[in-house]
Amino acid sequence: MAAAGAFYITTPIYYVNDSPHIGHAYTTLACDALARFMRLDGREVRFLTGTDEHGQKVEKAAGAAGKHPQAFTDEVSLRFRDLAQAMNFSFDDFIRTTEERHKRTVQALWNRLVETGDIYLGSYAGWYSVRDEAFYAESELVDGKAPTGAPVEWVEEPSYFFRLSAWQDRLLQFYDEHPDFVMPQTRMNEVRSFVKGGLQDLSVSRTSFSWGVKVPNDPAHVMYVWLDALTNYIAALGWPEDPQGLFEKFWPADVHMVGKDILRFHAVYWPAFLMSAGLEPPRRVFAHGWWTNEGQKISKSLGNVIDPLKLVETYGLDQTRYFLLREVPFGNDGDFSHAAMVRRTNHDLANDFGNLAQRVLTMITRNCGGVVPEAGPLTAEDEALLGAGRNLLPEVRRLMEAVAPHKALEAIWDVVGAANRYVDQQAPWVLRKSDPERMASVLRVLAETVRRLAILTQPFMPDASAKMLDQLAVPADGRGFASLDATLEAGTALPAPQGVFPRHVEPETA
Structure with missing residues (x-):
């Protein structure tokens, strides 16, 4: 149980297949304001951010850039650090999933899930989106694509599975006991209805590519990028050894701040993994909205991506920070103009x-x-x-x-x-x-x-x-x-x- 007065806040770890944009700046800024507030209010704060560097999407992006994935991720991860410096973010730790401390924790968590009987070997056949790093049921596809509009491909390969189906009732009970676990409330309703709709076991390993954390005792498999990525929140605290006592002091996290597109991973998969391993889920997952640009959806093809560094250059740093935090009710979508x-x-x-x-x-x-x-x-x-x-x-x-x-x-x-x-x-x-x-x-x-x-x-x-x-x-x-x-x-x-x-x-x- 976290120590009284301790406050642990995290950003999602940002995926390194692209450069930082306004969405990354917005999430981290909200965390920074909360972390600074709690420090000024006399609390002991741990504020974590970092980069998610494994998976098929990174392997492909690195290949397209003609680089080894490690060299590619070193370069892009640095851009996220540079953004954090330019925006005056006061994080206490920056974690990368390619670090040894992270790999140790992920493998320890895997072993714990095997011991509790929640991981088993089977084979996967189904639709997978490389862009979303997510599996989709036939019923979820829209015009042959993922609900997000991303292309999907049919994948058949041996795979380890996590018994997510066994966690349906326990998750619903957990939500009942912790009604503020997901904020804003509308997002809690979405999560609850997703879980009520029935959970399938989750494929948690891949054999068709190699850029990831190896499965203990079965190196032909790399772990599913989301099991790997979510574990960063406890890896940064030194679990399971906890040499500095950070895990004991700061876990469970007070707030995981996320964009609404990755809520399911944080509010369904992550608490199930943690409870299966005998660990407490975080206290709160807050899912904020997305920005549009002058009323238009932001997309690379429209060429209207908002570069936060350009905003700082044009309007000033504190002016940009103030605008992003004041202009939109936090949790709603907002328009930049x-x-x-x-x-x-x-x-x-x-x-x-x-x-x-x-x-x-x-x-x-x-x-x-x-x-x-x-x-x-x-x-x-x-x-x-x-x-x-x-x-x-x-x-x-x-x-x-x-x-x-x-x-x-x-x-x-x-x-x-x-x-x-x-x-x-x-x-x-x-x-x-x-x-x-x-x-x-x-x-x-x-x-x-x-x-x-x-x-x-x-x-x-x-x-x-x-x-x-x-x-x-x-x-x-x-x-x-x-x-x-x-x-x-x-x-x-x-x-x-x-x-x-x-x-x-x-x-x-x-």
Whole structure:
């Protein structure tokens, strides 16, 4: 059982037959925001990502590129690391399925499944899609293709099978006991009805290609890529030996974040493998939606694939992070559009939050000698704004635990809006002449509010929030959530204010 206060979050491991795109960036970004949030909230976090490097599809892609699969996967895996660096992802471990530590764990799991009697040798005859790395029943085919539109081929070969059929009732019971195991709820309903429809035993080895983890004691077989891939989540914790105690501390995982297309593998096959091996299933599998581009389905043939690195180059890193997490209710499909991106950048970030911080800090520089002002007696309006800031953490925590980053950002922006209204109502530029002491109190209340907002936006926009906290002279050890109730010390000198969120200007009009 995971230790109290420990938090383990994983991305799916990304398949290396192609370069990273917006879908990969989106999944990892959601995990990064959750991991950063939990760290700031005092929890011990393990955040895992990595690459899935075996299987027929990789063998074919490597052959097409004229490379050995290992050389090919080394190259593509690096692109995923580069993306993680460019997007400022704070992962603790990056696992590759070609690593020895992974192979050891997969073979140990295989042996455990053999011991429990859930793996047996038979032969497979049926439809297989190389692109999906999935087997399909005749009844699932649509116009001779997989339900995903991928081509299928008839495969006949000796194969080991996992007795998935024996797990139907136990899986349904597990879902009943853990109603939040799959989120959002609509996805849980899909999983439940798939399992209720009856489970077939699963072919878990192949003999027609060799790029994979060898089956213990039968090297003519390589393991089915999904049994291999899913095991990464426990391989990265050192199971079964657990030399560093990571498995004991962090398993079961708190969240496996996945795209909705691979939900079945994570919500049906994976818990069955784990329970068969006597291990606990993860606590939650969250399946998010897909992005379209300006209303069109994204596809290589349409040439409208969204490169996340291009987004960062065009709009800025924290602007891209904010847009992806705020624009779409997390779990739904979303549409990327240039107009929406510019609106979020200029309206939410530059006008609302950036302008709030800059106005406040500029007035402090000009009217308070550039030091944190002393507050006099507080009015009901002051208390209301400070109270809204104080009430944010429990609400944002509740929303992040429910994996709703869009709602967490909405709650934060409600306070940004309240602070902007307060500035307009209090008009400190008028008070400067009529009541300088009152002006100092108003600016002090605003500085405290900006400090709280900057601390709470760190998981989403780490660089921009850090710049804001630098300008408020908040020390590095005063930026965790435990410091939210601390206050700025009156008289502290503040550096000259600088804008944090520049407006996006179209190149031709710049």
